Amino acid sequence: MPRAAVLGQPIAHSMSPILHTAGYKALGLDDWSYSRIETDAQTLPDIVGEVDDDYRGFSVTMPGKFAALNMATEVTDRARLMGSANTLVRIDGGWRADNTDTEGVEGALTELLGRADGMRLLDSFKPAPRALLIGSGGTARPALWALAQRGIKHIDLLNRTDRREELTHLMDELDLEISPVTYDDNIASIAQRAEVIVSTVPSPALEGHHKALAYAPILDVIYDPWPTPLTVHAAADGYPTVGGHRMLAYQSFSQFEQFTGHKAPREAMFDALHHYMRDRNVNRLY
Known part of the structure; x- marks a missing residue:
């Protein structure tokens, strides 16, 4: 059997x-x-x-x-x-x-954003697409991989401290440009320029910041409980959301x-x- x-x-x-x-x-x-x-x-x-x-x-x-x-x-x-x-x-x-977590994030992003060929085309009049990635734990790595597959190579990485050193090999292998962001920065402005936001942290870690971050389509890897406060705020502002x-x-x-x-x-x-x-x-x- x-x-x-x-x-x-x-x-x-x-x-x-x-x-x-x-x-x-x-x-x-x-x-x-x-x-x-x-x-x-x-x-x-x-x-x-x-x-x-x-x-x-x-x-x-x-x-x-x-x-x-x-x-x-x-x-x-x-x-x-x-x-x-x-x-x-x-x-x-x-x-x-x-x-296969790589396929998990890639599938969820495709569901969230549509087919890759439906994304805006890069040209001299449009800035390169950016993503905001929240957290740098285990799920952040397949998230970076999936974002790179979609041609999003400019990543704002939101953490309480700069943890890019842990991701150096991925940055090199995937040709990523990762910019560190902390909660002391203007995260609302950073969220507004994002093509997509991927949150890999528990909801309590974002307490007090949900509204400031809800300015783009959001993949929140948390699914219990669902919906999360972050996706509730984003949906209220008209942005699509997908859960873990x-x-x-x-x-x-x-x-x-x-x-x-x-x-x-x-x-x-x-x-x-x-x-x-x-x-x-x-x-x-x-």
Whole structure:
């Protein structure tokens, strides 16, 4: 009986089983199962190393993403660039580490902004598009990758301190220009010049700044609770918003395909997520 699971701590809140199980059901993969396994970074290698051959893959959430990368026998280029892995796939002789968070952010941004060819064209009369990225933790790296894929190479990075040094390799590899911003700067003016704002921090970290930042389309990676104060303010001013639940769905599709060898039934997986969010009364998705 082929199996997959999500690894992390805490893990009870994970919606990955909702997505993957819906995919199995839609494709008639009745022998597949997907579960949650509680593990920290220290115990993750032992758990993965000791599971039986039924396990075809693992989704990995914090705090195990660095451990997953380090224990893998094979690493994809994007996982190496991100410096972490959210996906482990069984291969001959071990496990392949991948990072589909890149696809998660890219899918959510595409949903938010439309197709890449719908973005404004660069010419001598228009400034290069900029993005405002809030936070520089683990999700910030795939966010930078996804922004670079859309041709947005000028990033204002909002943190309480300048943390660009941690992102030097990404800046070089993706040809990014990152400007440090703190909450002491005129963040409303900086938000107003942004093509898009990506927030990767918990809502309490932005307390007192939500209104000043709500001047562009916003991807907020937080999804519980949803909507966030930041997206509420942005929506009130007429800007589109997307939450982390959509990002979670987009990153799950590639995982599903790598685990099962079948194309992910995206509509069925999206529907399952929608119904789950609705049933939890977390407000509407869109």
